[in-house]
Amino acid sequence: MDNPFVCDCSNAAFVQWVKTNNQTQVANAYQYDCSFPPAKQGTKLLDMDAESCRTDVNFFCFVSSTCLVVLTLFVPFTYHFLRWQLAYAYYLFLAFLYDSRRRKKADHLHYDAFISYNVHDEAWVYGKMLPVLEGEQGFRLCLHHRDFQPGKPIIENITDAIYGSRKTICVISRCYLQSEWCSREIQMASFRLFDELKDVLILLFVEDIPAHQLSPYYRMRRMLKRRSYLSWAQAGGHAGIFWQNVCRALENEDAENTNILTGPEC
Known part of the structure; x- marks a missing residue:
């Protein structure tokens, strides 16, 4: 008691x-x-x-430890295998938000084309492309080394350039395929292509890249099966015809009426 x-x-x-x-x-x-x-x-x-x-402490500890173990395994797995897919989804979401805001503006096009290229191909862009398209033909081109706004986040500059241009020209080389930023640029441009259902994306190959080397870039391979492209390597000595085809692609608004543009075969 x-x-x-x-x-x-x-x-x-x-x-x-x-x-x-x-x-x-x-x-x-x-x-x-x-x-x-x-x-x-x-x-x-x-x-x-x-x-x-009557709370089952052991069961609570079991559930907590299991969740911790699963989370510990899930995070590195996601980073290793899915980080590019998640990044791709993130930037597509940013592009979707940007496109929604852009549609509210009447005048949003400032360039004829945004040139997406790798820094290793800069000499070709400035030495071959600009003299013809800007110097002779009068197209207004947007290049990231020249026209991006200083101090602005790079991804915003890319989005503004893609959606502020009538078209995007991707200058594709082996270095381009290995570049993270170039990959993001072509992904955003392809999102705009499928979103607007217009011929806003031009693929220009400056190197002859075999199909098996494009195998890791399955999105680009799928795009090449459905879309036309230009090949500087196949143009050979017919540079005049090649640039004529580039100008035609820049002026054309209907993707279905564009043929395979490879230079001498046109």
Whole structure:
């Protein structure tokens, strides 16, 4: 009777045993008073709500540890195998938001074409492309080394350039295929292509890249099966015809009326 009973969850199993055990009888069990905690002093031990203490701690620990292990495995797996897909989805989402805002503006085109190229192909772009398209034909081109706004996030500059130009010309080489930023540029341009259903993307190969080397770039391979392209390597000595085809592609608004543009075969 004078034992100091603690009326908390540490004695919940004892209280439950006293109430339900049919083989052992605890004398005067219903007269035991609570000594601790102070808030329950004077109350009866068997009046304690033992049901509220029936939380399965072991099960909770099991669930928590399992979730932690799964999360620990999921994060590196996602980073290693799905990081580019997630990045692709992220930038497509940014492009979608940008396109929604752009449609509210009446005048949004500032260039005839945005030139997406790798820095290793800069000499070809400035030495071969610009003199013809800007110098002779008068097209207004957007180049990231020249026309991107300083201090502005690179991804915003890319999005502004793609959506601020009538078309995007991707100057594709082996270096281009290995560039992370070039990959993002062609992904955004292809999103605009499928979003607007217009011929806004021109693929220009400055190197003869075999089909098996394009195997890792499955999106580009799928695009080449459905779209026309230009090949500087196949143009050979017919540079005049090649640039004529480039100008035709820049002026053309209907993707379905454009043939395979490879230079001398046109």
